[in-house]
Amino acid sequence: RVASVAGSMPREALAFDNGKGGFSADGREYVITSHAGNVTPLPWINVLANPGYGCIVTESGGGYTWRENAHEYRLTPWYNDPVSDVAGEAFYLRDEENGHYWSPSPLPARGTGSWTTRHGFGYSTFEHVEDGIHSEQRVYLALDASVKFIVLRLRNLSGRARRLSATGYVQWVLGDLPAKTAMHVTTELDARSGALFARNPYHTEFGDWVPFFDVDEPERTLTGDRLEFIGRNGSLAEPAAMACTRLSGRVGAGVDPCGAIQIPFELQDGQSRRIIFRLGAARSEDEASALVQQMRRTGTAHDAYNATRDRWNTLLGAIQIDTPDKSLDALVNGWLLYQVIGCRLWARSGYYQSGGAIGFRDQLQDCMALVHAAPSMLRSQLLLCASRQFREGDVQHWWHPPAGRGVRTRCSDDYLWLPLATSRYVACSGDSAVLDETESFLDGRALNSDEESYYDLPLRGHERASLYEHCVRAIQRGLHFGVHGLPLMGSGDWNDGMNEVGAQGRGESVWLGFFLHRVLIDFIPLARARGDEVFALRCEEEARTLRENLEEHAWDGAWYRRAYFDDGTPLGSASGTECRIDSIAQSWSVLSGAAPTGRAQLAIDALLANLVRPDANLVQLLDPPFDGAGHDPGYIRGYVPGVRENGGQYTHAAIWAAMACAESGRTGDAWRLLDMINPLRHGMTPEAVDVYKAEPYVVAADVYAVEPHTGRGGWTWYTGSAGWLYRLIVESLLGIRREGSHHLRVAPRLPPSWPGFRFSYRFGSTLYRIEVTATDDAEPSAAGHLIELIDDGVEHAIAIAAGRT
Numbered sequence: 001r002v003a004s005v006a007g008s009m010p011r012e013a014l015a016f017d018n019g020k021g022g023f024s025a026d027g028r029e030y031v032i033t034s035h036a037g038n039v040t041p042l043p044w045i046n047v048l049a050n051p052g053y054g055c056i057v058t059e060s061g062g063g064y065t066w067r068e069n070a071h072e073y074r075l076t077p078w079y080n081d082p083v084s085d086v087a088g089e090a091f092y093l094r095d096e097e098n099g100h101y102w103s104p105s106p107l108p109a110r111g112t113g114s115w116t117t118r119h120g121f122g123y124s125t126f127e128h129v130e131d132g133i134h135s136e137q138r139v140y141l142a143l144d145a146s147v148k149f150i151v152l153r154l155r156n157l158s159g160r161a162r163r164l165s166a167t168g169y170v171q172w173v174l175g176d177l178p179a180k181t182a183m184h185v186t187t188e189l190d191a192r193s194g195a196l197f198a199r200n201p202y203h204t205e206f207g208d209w210v211p212f213f214d215v216d217e218p219e220r221t222l223t224g225d226r227l228e229f230i231g232r233n234g235s236l237a238e239p240a241a242m243a244c245t246r247l248s249g250r251v252g253a254g255v256d257p258c259g260a261i262q263i264p265f266e267l268q269d270g271q272s273r274r275i276i277f278r279l280g281a282a283r284s285e286d287e288a289s290a291l292v293q294q295m296r297r298t299g300t301a302h303d304a305y306n307a308t309r310d311r312w313n314t315l316l317g318a319i320q321i322d323t324p325d326k327s328l329d330a331l332v333n334g335w336l337l338y339q340v341i342g343c344r345l346w347a348r349s350g351y352y353q354s355g356g357a358i359g360f361r362d363q364l365q366d367c368m369a370l371v372h373a374a375p376s377m378l379r380s381q382l383l384l385c386a387s388r389q390f391r392e393g394d395v396q397h398w399w400h401p402p403a404g405r406g407v408r409t410r411c412s413d414d415y416l417w418l419p420l421a422t423s424r425y426v427a428c429s430g431d432s433a434v435l436d437e438t439e440s441f442l443d444g445r446a447l448n449s450d451e452e453s454y455y456d457l458p459l460r461g462h463e464r465a466s467l468y469e470h471c472v473r474a475i476q477r478g479l480h481f482g483v484h485g486l487p488l489m490g491s492g493d494w495n496d497g498m499n500e501v502g503a504q505g506r507g508e509s510v511w512l513g514f515f516l517h518r519v520l521i522d523f524i525p526l527a528r529a530r531g532d533e534v535f536a537l538r539c540e541e542e543a544r545t546l547r548e549n550l551e552e553h554a555w556d557g558a559w560y561r562r563a564y565f566d567d568g569t570p571l572g573s574a575s576g577t578e579c580r581i582d583s584i585a586q587s588w589s590v591l592s593g594a595a596p597t598g599r600a601q602l603a604i605d606a607l608l609a610n611l612v613r614p615d616a617n618l619v620q621l622l623d624p625p626f627d628g629a630g631h632d633p634g635y636i637r638g639y640v641p642g643v644r645e646n647g648g649q650y651t652h653a654a655i656w657a658a659m660a661c662a663e664s665g666r667t668g669d670a671w672r673l674l675d676m677i678n679p680l681r682h683g684m685t686p687e688a689v690d691v692y693k694a695e696p697y698v699v700a701a702d703v704y705a706v707e708p709h710t711g712r713g714g715w716t717w718y719t720g721s722a723g724w725l726y727r728l729i730v731e732s733l734l735g736i737r738r739e740g741s742h743h744l745r746v747a748p749r750l751p752p753s754w755p756g757f758r759f760s761y762r763f764g765s766t767l768y769r770i771e772v773t774a775t776d777d778a779e780p781s782a783a784g785h786l787i788e789l790i791d792d793g794v795e796h797a798i799a800i801a802a803g804r805t
Contacts, residue, residue, distance in 0.1 A: 132158025747784025
């Protein structure tokens with residue numbers, strides 16, 4: 001694998017030249033130039049997705065494609081091989097006069113010279129010149145159909161006429177793994193469109209679906225036989241088909257299935273040509289045939305590309321900031337929300353996890369970041385999650401669409417995210433009508449006493465209730481406490497890896513106590529506005545009791561404990577040998593509003609002193625890591641000490657730490673932690689990239705804290721950290737908060753060196769341009785400045801003087 005860099009963002013925009021990659025001038029593309037002399041430490045990818053269809057694209061041209069569910073119905077295989085970056089999709093160009101062939105992307109068949117990869121919002125392009133032939137391969141999705149376009153633009157710069165061919169190849173999966181599905185997949189030519197169809201009639205949920213591979217070129221040859229294309233013991237780097245003049249035309253059953261199409265053509269000197277490959281899927285043969293013919297219409301591919309870019313410009317343009325820190329601008333003005341919407345909500349897949357499922361708590365948290373850009377997505381997610389709640393108030397921890405197979409667990413925090421996210425949505429949008437929307441409950445058997453979880457397809461029950469009632473039932477489910485008056489841990493709270501702390505049903509969670517307090521306090525206004533004074537008073541009383549119990553039983557002397565094991569042994573105590581301090585208990589003592597100011601400040605002091613590693617630019621989740629010396633907390637101990645949840649930086653929690661610093665008035669500490677978390681800070685130099693290894697333009701779920709891997713990023717793209725980082729920057733620090741249907745509050749917490757910043761805010765069809773000037777003359781105010789939003793189609797300019805905090 002190869003990669004070095006070209007096209008860094010100009011220094012006046014963002015001083016960024018790391019020897020591996022850099023931004024385009026507007027920050028909307030990340031540009032990588034690959035050649036044999038340089039390598040990226042890991043695949044740097046782009047995630048292209050619509051609801052129900054998507055693909056991963058690496059900087060070398062690898063990746064995979066799926067329909068509906070990235071785990072259950074992959075069109076092409078997912079390999080998760082970051083060393084060789086193998087793929088089940090490949091494209092080739094060949095000189096028909098001498099047989100020389102190469103790929104228009106860096107892999108699989110490397111030619112000579114360099115390739116330029118551009119990852120943008122909704123597309124990736126690869127540019128290359130080989131033997132006088134300039135190629136551009138652009139990959140993107142149709143906006144309103146399950147079709148992936150691979151558009152080859154070729155230009156002859158060689159000074160003479162050329163005879164060439166272009167070949168596209170896909171390995172069919174039509175399920176989860178090729179080893180399980182290959183024997184069932186058949187291929188055929190559609191009599192109406194001439195496209196190459198594939199089917200897996202034995203798939204329990206997608207058996208009627210028809211994927212297709214198509215090129216609208218009259219002179220073409222094809223095959224559905226993978227053995228013919230690759231050859232025995234062959235590879236996509238040197239496929240047997242590239243030594244043959246044509247493909248056989250073999251399709252049908254009983255072969256290792258693939259789709260390969262080859263198009264011969266001529267190019268005069270200076271002449272250009274475009275060839276469009278289409279990979280898609282439809283629910284039936286008739287629908288597939290019609291879709292193929294629709295996508296072949298002149299201008300359809302061009303229009304699809306423009307529609308994709310327009311959609312992303314609209315989604316990502318709700319807030320655009322202009323600050324003295326251009327790395328923050330690049331993240332906020334595109335890449336963070338692109339990661340949230342494209343990867344977390346629509347794709348539900350990254351390079352390192354081909355998940356496909358919807359997590360109850362996971363996607364709710366993602367959508368909570370969308371109150372400015374796409375509040376309707378949060379609204380839809382609230383109702384979707386309400387429909388995955390059992391009558392008893394608990395929920396599916398995760399489930400696979402479309403059928404809804406998933407797991408029922410004893411996890412103790414999942415269901416509480418529904419009332420928290422609902423409270424945020426109503427407070428930020430003013431849309432209280434959503435509380436009256438009704439959804440049915442699920443019917444499923446209760447967990448047996450010896451079960452931590454089970455996987456099943458629950459039934460839809462006949463009982464329906466309003467979203468408000470779903471939230472009430474979730475809160476009531478959470479009001480179960482142990483001997484210390486703290487919420488029961490169950491099979492894990494937010495940290496699933498602590499699944500043995502309360503396995504016997506008696507363990508208690510301090511973090512969950514703080515979190516539940518926040519849920520109760522935020523839900524009280526909803527209950528009162530609805531006239532449910534009885535439940536509002538109950539929430540108040542439960543919150544008051546919880547505060548008392550947290551202060552009596554959760555304080556360890558210098559910080560808050562994390563939990564209590566089933567036998568009453570404290571976790572997160574200075575007297576312990578492992579996990580003496582855990583980050584999220586300290587952060588949420590502030591974020592919950594439950595801790596007295598004095599103790600909350602001491603808790604943050606302890607977090608900063610014990611868990612922040614300035615030498616490695618990371619914030620540990622806990623310390624010391626679990627290593628078998630104490631009680632068994634669960635599968636978290638299966639991670640290497642210092643990796644992921646087991647004492648590494650779990651970025652989700654690191655962001656909460658920065659939020660807590662901001663909320664408690666420690667503005668300098670909040671900005672210092674943000675600087676450590678900012679992924680672009682881990683990719684400013686070639687040396688930094690070689691340590692961090694991961695893509696610097698999106699957030700990584702974790703950063704390792706153990707030698708020889710200290711500072712290495714892990715699990716990029718598919719992490720809930722992206723949404724929380726967006727909220728940290730936009731809301732906690734820049735102070736841009738939505739209040740109700742027609743108000744915006746601006747209460748910034750700025751670094752001393754900043755003279756101020758500018759931002760634009762789109763409200764309906766109206767643009768507000770707001771300039772914030774930091775001044776020592778103005779008194780710092782937590783209330784900030786309230787702006788009334790009017791959607792009158794007229795551009796508004798507003799100047800604000802903000803005191804330094």
